[in-house]
Amino acid sequence: MSESAKRFVLGQLQRTGVVLNGPNPWDPQVHNDRLWARLLRDGTLGLGESYMEGWWDAEALDQFLFRLVDASIQDAFPKDLAVMWSLARGRLLNLQRLRVTEVGEKHYDIGNDLYAAMLDRRMVYSCGYWQGADSLEAAQEAKLDLVCRKLDLKPGMHILDIGSGWGGFLHFAAERYGVSGVGVTVSKEQAALANERTAGLPVETRLLDYQALEGQFDRIISIGMFEHVGYKNYRAYFEKAASLLKPDGLMLLHTIGGHTSTTHGDPWSEKYIFPNGMLPSIAQIGKAIEGLFVMEDWHNFGADYDRTLMAWRDRFDAAWPTLAGEKYDERFRRMWRYYLSSFAAVFRARHLSLWQIVLSPRGVPGGYTSLR
Numbered sequence: 001m002s003e004s005a006k007r008f009v010l011g012q013l014q015r016t017g018v019v020l021n022g023p024n025p026w027d028p029q030v031h032n033d034r035l036w037a038r039l040l041r042d043g044t045l046g047l048g049e050s051y052m053e054g055w056w057d058a059e060a061l062d063q064f065l066f067r068l069v070d071a072s073i074q075d076a077f078p079k080d081l082a083v084m085w086s087l088a089r090g091r092l093l094n095l096q097r098l099r100v101t102e103v104g105e106k107h108y109d110i111g112n113d114l115y116a117a118m119l120d121r122r123m124v125y126s127c128g129y130w131q132g133a134d135s136l137e138a139a140q141e142a143k144l145d146l147v148c149r150k151l152d153l154k155p156g157m158h159i160l161d162i163g164s165g166w167g168g169f170l171h172f173a174a175e176r177y178g179v180s181g182v183g184v185t186v187s188k189e190q191a192a193l194a195n196e197r198t199a200g201l202p203v204e205t206r207l208l209d210y211q212a213l214e215g216q217f218d219r220i221i222s223i224g225m226f227e228h229v230g231y232k233n234y235r236a237y238f239e240k241a242a243s244l245l246k247p248d249g250l251m252l253l254h255t256i257g258g259h260t261s262t263t264h265g266d267p268w269s270e271k272y273i274f275p276n277g278m279l280p281s282i283a284q285i286g287k288a289i290e291g292l293f294v295m296e297d298w299h300n301f302g303a304d305y306d307r308t309l310m311a312w313r314d315r316f317d318a319a320w321p322t323l324a325g326e327k328y329d330e331r332f333r334r335m336w337r338y339y340l341s342s343f344a345a346v347f348r349a350r351h352l353s354l355w356q357i358v359l360s361p362r363g364v365p366g367g368y369t370s371l372r
Contacts, residue, residue: 090264096230108187117319126224163225167194
């Protein structure tokens with residue numbers, strides 16, 4: 001089995017320009033010959049877990065993974081049990097509603113020190129806008145300002161941020177555009193730090209599921225949260241947003257998107273990074289907003305996520321000497337670098353996109369002006 005598995009995997013690698021134990025920084029160095037059977041049995045879950053356990057290395061991890069993704073090497077592998085289990089769970093269960101707080105507890109609550117070290121000073125945990133930007137700080141500020149301009153924010157408006165994280169957008173919008181607002185998150189650590197960081201501003205962050213929200217808002221923003229909603233809940237999500245938005249309001253949805261409709265996530269990412277994570281497609285979003293919103297603008301700058309993720313990885317690497325310890329061990333370091341590198345690789349290969357979608361309840365009178 002191991003020899004036939006090795007022949008199969010190496011045969012697929014030949015298509016990628018990768019050389020086993022080769023001299024290039026993207027060439028994998030294999031330390032355990034049990035790797036081949038594990039890859040054939042466990043697919044992407046096995047690839048990620050074997051890296052976490054030190055079975056192989058690649059100096060330029062993102063470049064190695066990019067070559068695998070760009071060649072669509074996964075399509076040549078047989079369906080593994082991890083994928084089949086992920087597919088079955090997605091079809092049979094609605095874990096995004098059964099376990100609303102799980103992603104907060106297992107991802108966003110792992111440590112504000114980690115995120116403060118990795119992210120920009122506002123702790124914005126979503127794709128930056130790199131058009132004209134030369135640093136992570138500049139790219140994130142450009143993204144926040146782009147959102148404010150797309151929503152035509154005016155002083156005195158009352159806004160809602162669904163999935164508001166550490167309060168970075170609310171802080172920015174209140175200071176620069178004179179608005180008040182409410183943010184919601186299912187992460188205890190995010191809520192506590194967000195309210196600490198925005199003290200004195202007319203904004204607040206609530207530890208609350210978005211479905212429990214009440215009120216009316218001039219604008220609704222949701223940045224990097226829709227990936228946790230789940231395909232069974234897309235319609236309910238937009239119905240809730242429609243009920244909260246004033247008739248003359250605007251909503252901006254900022255989300256990672258997939259190019260085909262799916263009903264489950266990636267097994268490795270689901271297990272180690274984003275529990276119950278799932279990426280929407282254009283078709284799924286279109287069906288979910290039908291009859292509720294007019295789509296005013298759809299902007300794709302997914303290539304910018306590659307640069308954002310690599311900036312996060314560089315900052316994580318630089319901060320590692322101060323983070324390393326009992327809380328974050330070597331296995332965590334490898335897991336986190338694999339997470340950032342693999343996501344960067346997928347965006348670099350353009351297998352995923354990043355969309356900003358502007359929606360209105362009735363259509364903007366006279367038309368909406370698209371901004372970039």
